[in-house]
Amino acid sequence: MRAEVILMKCPESKKIFGVRTEERNGDWVRTWAFKVNERTAANEGFDKTIIRGNLYADDDYNGCPYCKAINFVQCGKCGKLTCWNNEEKMSCAWCGLTGNTSRLQDEIDVKAGDL
Numbered sequence: 001m002r003a004e005v006i007l008m009k010c011p012e013s014k015k016i017f018g019v020r021t022e023e024r025n026g027d028w029v030r031t032w033a034f035k036v037n038e039r040t041a042a043n044e045g046f047d048k049t050i051i052r053g054n055l056y057a058d059d060d061y062n063g064c065p066y067c068k069a070i071n072f073v074q075c076g077k078c079g080k081l082t083c084w085n086n087e088e089k090m091s092c093a094w095c096g097l098t099g100n101t102s103r104l105q106d107e108i109d110v111k112a113g114d115l
Contacts, residue, residue, distance in 0.1 A: 005046045008033075008081040009093035013066035018046055027054040035065045073101050 002023040009016050018036040021028045028051050041047055057063075063070040069083035075092040082093040084101065091098040 004028075004049045004051055005044070006049050006051060006081070007036075007041055007046050008064070008072060008083060010064050010066040010069075010083045011091060011093040012083070014093060015066055016041060017065050021051060021055070023051075023053075027056060029056050029058050030061045031058045033062055033065055 004021050004023075005018045006021055007016050008019055016036060016038060018034050018041065019030050020032040020034075021030055023029075036044075036046065057070055061070060064083045067083050067085065069085050071084045071086070072081045073084040073090070073092075074081055075095060075097055076099070077097040078092060078095040080092070080094040082090070084090065087101060089098070089100050
């Protein structure tokens with residue numbers, strides 16, 4: 001089984017967090033989220049992880065350690081992932097792009113960070 005850690009950012013706390021993902025039958029499943037600081041994330045190479053495909057939440061996925069969101073959106077500008085609590089309009093926690101949200105496509109390309 002292949003497992004990778006990707007980074008997401010919480011728009012409420014403005015903090016990054018790690019998300020453990022594992023590949024299951026060609027899809028990626030989010031299994032656990034945890035607090036991580038930028039230095040540790042960079043040292044571990046979490047900011048370099050790239051995954052491609054469907055990205056689902058496991059039934060036991062704990063969500064963002066800050067706002068508890070289970071869902072996320074991918075920014076159309078920077079391509080990074082931000083927590084999403086079903087807001088119709090929001091800003092990317094990474095680059096600040098503001099706009100209306102739409103249903104995320106199942107298949108995405110995720111480059112985890114660039115701290």
